[in-house]
Amino acid sequence: MALPVIERERITAETLPKWQRHHCPPKEPGFTPDRVQPDVVVERIIMEKLNLQLPFRLPTVGRTIPMWVIREPGQQLQFPSPAIRVRQGQIVHTLTHEKHSPPPGTHTIHHHGIEPTPMNDGVGKHSFEISGQSHTYQWQADIPGTYIYHCHVNTPLHFEMGLYGLLIVDPPEGPGFVAAYNPPTHVMIYDVEAFWVPDDMDSRWHLLGEHAFQLGEQPGGGAPTGQQCGGDPNDPNTFLKGILNDWQPDVFAITGVVARDAATPITDPRVAVTARVGQTILVRLVNASYAINEYTLGIDALVIAADGRALGVPPYGSYSQPFTVPAGTPFRLTTARRWDLILRPNATGVYPFKVDFIDWVTGKVRGTARTRITVS
Amino acid sequence: MKSLSRRDFVKLGVGGLTAFAVGSVTIPNIFRGSTRLATAAGAAINLVMTDALVEMYDLKRVYMWLFADQVGPKFPGPTILATEGDLLGISLTNDLGEPHAFAVSGTTINSGPIAPGQAATVSFTAPPAGTYIYYDPLNEPVNRVLGLHGVLVSMPQAGNTPYSNPTPRVQQLFNDLGNTPAFPGEGWAPGRTKIWVFHNIDPRWNDLAQVGQPIDPAQFKEEWLSQYFTINGHSGFFASHHPDIVASGFVGQPHLIRIVNTGMNTHSPHIHGNHVFVLSRNGQVQSNVHFVDTDTTGPMDRVDWLLPFIRPPDLPGPKNVPIREAAREELALVDSRYGLPQKPLAYPMHCHAEMSQTAAGGNYPGGLVTHWEIIGDIDGVPF
Numbered sequence: 001m002a003l004p005v006i007e008r009e010r011i012t013a014e015t016l017p018k019w020q021r022h023h024c025p026p027k028e029p030g031f032t033p034d035r036v037q038p039d040v041v042v043e044r045i046i047m048e049k050l051n052l053q054l055p056f057r058l059p060t061v062g063r064t065i066p067m068w069v070i071r072e073p074g075q076q077l078q079f080p081s082p083a084i085r086v087r088q089g090q091i092v093h094t095l096t097h098e099k100h101s102p103p104p105g106t107h108t109i110h111h112h113g114i115e116p117t118p119m120n121d122g123v124g125k126h127s128f129e130i131s132g133q134s135h136t137y138q139w140q141a142d143i144p145g146t147y148i149y150h151c152h153v154n155t156p157l158h159f160e161m162g163l164y165g166l167l168i169v170d171p172p173e174g175p176g177f178v179a180a181y182n183p184p185t186h187v188m189i190y191d192v193e194a195f196w197v198p199d200d201m202d203s204r205w206h207l208l209g210e211h212a213f214q215l216g217e218q219p220g221g222g223a224p225t226g227q228q229c230g231g232d233p234n235d236p237n238t239f240l241k242g243i244l245n246d247w248q249p250d251v252f253a254i255t256g257v258v259a260r261d262a263a264t265p266i267t268d269p270r271v272a273v274t275a276r277v278g279q280t281i282l283v284r285l286v287n288a289s290y291a292i293n294e295y296t297l298g299i300d301a302l303v304i305a306a307d308g309r310a311l312g313v314p315p316y317g318s319y320s321q322p323f324t325v326p327a328g329t330p331f332r333l334t335t336a337r338r339w340d341l342i343l344r345p346n347a348t349g350v351y352p353f354k355v356d357f358i359d360w361v362t363g364k365v366r367g368t369a370r371t372r373i374t375v376s
Numbered sequence: 377m378k379s380l381s382r383r384d385f386v387k388l389g390v391g392g393l394t395a396f397a398v399g400s401v402t403i404p405n406i407f408r409g410s411t412r413l414a415t416a417a418g419a420a421i422n423l424v425m426t427d428a429l430v431e432m433y434d435l436k437r438v439y440m441w442l443f444a445d446q447v448g449p450k451f452p453g454p455t456i457l458a459t460e461g462d463l464l465g466i467s468l469t470n471d472l473g474e475p476h477a478f479a480v481s482g483t484t485i486n487s488g489p490i491a492p493g494q495a496a497t498v499s500f501t502a503p504p505a506g507t508y509i510y511y512d513p514l515n516e517p518v519n520r521v522l523g524l525h526g527v528l529v530s531m532p533q534a535g536n537t538p539y540s541n542p543t544p545r546v547q548q549l550f551n552d553l554g555n556t557p558a559f560p561g562e563g564w565a566p567g568r569t570k571i572w573v574f575h576n577i578d579p580r581w582n583d584l585a586q587v588g589q590p591i592d593p594a595q596f597k598e599e600w601l602s603q604y605f606t607i608n609g610h611s612g613f614f615a616s617h618h619p620d621i622v623a624s625g626f627v628g629q630p631h632l633i634r635i636v637n638t639g640m641n642t643h644s645p646h647i648h649g650n651h652v653f654v655l656s657r658n659g660q661v662q663s664n665v666h667f668v669d670t671d672t673t674g675p676m677d678r679v680d681w682l683l684p685f686i687r688p689p690d691l692p693g694p695k696n697v698p699i700r701e702a703a704r705e706e707l708a709l710v711d712s713r714y715g716l717p718q719k720p721l722a723y724p725m726h727c728h729a730e731m732s733q734t735a736a737g738g739n740y741p742g743g744l745v746t747h748w749e750i751i752g753d754i755d756g757v758p759f
Contacts, residue, residue, distance in 0.1 A: 112669070125724075
């Protein structure tokens, strides 16, 4: 039976260059526009392969899961990639070397929550991508807080594979101080700092090549024979049957440490916190998973900042205020959201932390990871 | 399937938002054109529940149940713009082969089931100022997700905010826009409003509806796997550049963005270039107005953002240097590969649950993404 058809726009000769630029951005421009003298240069190499040990065996990958990470020169490979840490007011140059690995890699660095010009924002379709070259992203750290940096090429896959790390902007006073409502200085002192970065993995995704299911690219990289980069947008055959829309996590971790199971708390000192009565603990909580995170913490938490913006601190915090999540009250964040929490244990004990990874359709818990704070 | 006679096969052209504007309500700029159907308060707004084929990102044609105005079926349905307290009469005709209904989320407005081939009228006063989803609540969530949904915007009778009873902090924010050093430029003008309808499609269910098969809602939710992710019916490149979706302005021209999620996935929308103020969630104007770069919208959530259009804070150098000078070389760039200019300053907005960034079997990019752009500095001169 005949039906009316609501059409999709067609790409014409006039709009084709925009389509192509959207899918095959120019490669790096060869210089940093409007370049100024930096206060600090941060150097990163993207990417390196790292095999992460699993405390169990998976039918897909066995006892280790392949990861891709960003390397800090002179430092060991780690997952998550090593944090970038700078101070408010510093002009930063993120000097990025795209390591030419066969087949050619293509990457960017996007500083998530940092707001420079588009040429420094690391999103290929609004600027460019880097392949086999070095490039400097330029930005000034205007507002102290917790951010992320990550590759923004074939993002579903590259972010999932581990091409991300934390980005911390400290107040001018430096580490040990955090932006928070506290007139008149609006910084708080903390004694212990924790980075809680829940992440989940779908091991099937970890068997794919860098360009898998990128439009107009072959799974191994490169455009199909006879096709222009980005494919023909008016040809349905451009689209391949893949899995990047399908999230079935089978690994659950906090800050790169894989949970053995849903019940056993992670005790690795990179994750588990130790502190003394009367100390102030800062937890930088970052959802790096593709699940809805639901957190349950066994101690009152004062939420002092969201997404790098301190609640209650003028001018942009003038319409908000810090608030307390009572112990045991679940709260949720979705992917890439960050909350800074201040904890002040006034009694000895072990305070549990649980993160449930919740499916974005069914609302069911797909996995759980736990750790704890031990206060003496 | 349908029981009434119907028009011949017709291509309806490319989708875009259309609206019924009741009385003297202020029209957002996106409706300034031929896609606005004016109606006096109290006069009937005619909506037909009908079906159509909708072309997806990969040109696959998917069967959908849609609300239609006198021009034809729409995905999403035609927007209804009214002022709080206006008398609205929605005249509904069910042109499909099973019962359908009309309800407004967050209210008790509900037509009750309308049998195939029958008509019904729902009369109500426009609810308290805010953003609402109208939809078919039957066989929840199936009928809504198959396409029977749209947005109802209720504007306040007075005031400079989108609300009749803003919280003191929201009122202070709107008072400060254009009047304080943190927000140089202009206040919010209701013309500067965007509506973003987030939706998802899994064509297996649309195929069942097309042949008249009943759908079990528990199975629907359990087995759901999105193949397409849309904003106002568009995906990927097309959503990225659609004038209905893209917020465009000078520094100092704040925009209101009304987001609704009519689909099955919980989204984590992330905006580059500026943070946004979260003003209202599901009818609750916020007392604690967070300023965020990433937010949460679950199915049937309605969230209003204020995108302040401030100078992106992480440009190096003194803030009293105009962007035109601070980014002089960047603004002059033309890429050597395609000959496209780098200006204006364009930043993406996309869901960070990155599965949503794909289309038609997980191809990237092609999902729930758009951009916004700064076309000039506070001086009002284009770059």
